[in-house]
Amino acid sequence: MNSSLISIGVANPGKPISQHSIAGFMKQAHGLDEVEGRKLNFLYRKSGIDTRYSVLTDFDKAHSRDFRFFPSNDELEPFPSTKARMRVFEENASTLGAEAALNCLQKSATHPTEISHLILVSCTGMTAPGVELELMQSLQLSDSVERYCLHFMGCYAAFTGIKLADKIVRSEPEAKVLLVCVELCTLHFQKEYSEDHLLANSLFGDGAAAALITGAKAGLKIKSYLSQVLRQGVKDMAWSIGDFGFEMRLTKYIPALLEGGIHQLRAIFEQRFGLADIKNFAIHPGGKQILQKVQEAFGLDPSMNQHAMEVLRNFGNMSSVTILFVLARMMDDPKIEGDILAMGFGPGLTLETLLLEKS
Numbered sequence: 518m519n520s521s522l523i524s525i526g527v528a529n530p531g532k533p534i535s536q537h538s539i540a541g542f543m544k545q546a547h548g549l550d551e552v553e554g555r556k557l558n559f560l561y562r563k564s565g566i567d568t569r570y571s572v573l574t575d576f577d578k579a580h581s582r583d584f585r586f587f588p589s590n591d592e593l594e595p596f597p598s599t600k601a602r603m604r605v606f607e608e609n610a611s612t613l614g615a616e617a618a619l620n621c622l623q624k625s626a627t628h629p630t631e632i633s634h635l636i637l638v639s640c641t642g643m644t645a646p647g648v649e650l651e652l653m654q655s656l657q658l659s660d661s662v663e664r665y666c667l668h669f670m671g672c673y674a675a676f677t678g679i680k681l682a683d684k685i686v687r688s689e690p691e692a693k694v695l696l697v698c699v700e701l702c703t704l705h706f707q708k709e710y711s712e713d714h715l716l717a718n719s720l721f722g723d724g725a726a727a728a729l730i731t732g733a734k735a736g737l738k739i740k741s742y743l744s745q746v747l748r749q750g751v752k753d754m755a756w757s758i759g760d761f762g763f764e765m766r767l768t769k770y771i772p773a774l775l776e777g778g779i780h781q782l783r784a785i786f787e788q789r790f791g792l793a794d795i796k797n798f799a800i801h802p803g804g805k806q807i808l809q810k811v812q813e814a815f816g817l818d819p820s821m822n823q824h825a826m827e828v829l830r831n832f833g834n835m836s837s838v839t840i841l842f843v844l845a846r847m848m849d850d851p852k853i854e855g856d857i858l859a860m861g862f863g864p865g866l867t868l869e870t871l872l873l874e875k876s
Contacts (some may be wrong), residue, residue, distance in 0.1 A: 520686035522737040524727045525845040526620025528613050529832065530723055533568035536561050539576040543718060545581045547710045560719055565805030565826065569722030569833035571703035602704040602762050607641030613652035613725040614699040618656055619726040629656045631693050634685050635664045638678045638698040638837050639764065640746040640756065641705065642669050651723035652697060671756055671863030672801055672811045674837035682817045683728035683739045694730040700836040705762040720804055722833035737848060737873040743789050744760055747778040750866030772810040774866060779814035790858055790872050799847055799859040802829035811860065
């Protein structure tokens, strides 16, 4: 039997912060001179992002003396440790995830006690007993709910969560699986002024999304999926735990690597999904150039990227959460009918694809 994404709920912390304000924070935090400051402003203006969200209050502060989490003077105060960042994750992740989950359940008129399985996804924080137990308590789920945690997989992790939920429903047709993705990416701002950190700091924001997956014939039916590793990009996107937060390796070559990889895999995609018949694409908005290169590789009209571009513009890249924001908008768009090919990318360089049918 096929399973379906019945409903999707989303949430963000605080108020939207303009990309211009975040650029001001970055110039202060990095101690940039006028020339380097202009370079950074140019990058932020060309990012395709207008606003992002953060659990921290520092990013809209124009002066370092107003910072609350990051030190105003790194000679006198230590930069926040990984432990300090995880403390903020523990304090905020479950609340944000619960907001998205309640939104999801309300949309489908599903009572929390009906949930049989809970899948938590996060690559920006880990703790045990974890966020999933706090979600069970705040949502008042049954203590017998089966729970699974997917950590540290990166931007494609929601695809892994959806596939796991699909396999659960296929083996237990009455199951109702709640997938909750929570990412607090802005906790991991890095002080070092390198190209990798400059790119990462310009893109990522915080958010949560939840999806209900059941055997009902409604919403987005899961038809097929495929995972590929583009090994030529294994060193261009990576994710590691450092002493001062999680460190992202993100090179400028990723858009071109994805474009080349899609060209290489096009015959496989055609055989598996029937590309010629697909009119709708949900591409993970990892960045403006990534969306453009994937669009070019498939020969798509720019209008097909509309929802992904809007999510990038309003929220930035929220890691695993982001594709669910895109799919939520596509579910609500009456103009979108039939098959949707969703694509996500992450460390490896991993390429995940998911074929859905909107009913």
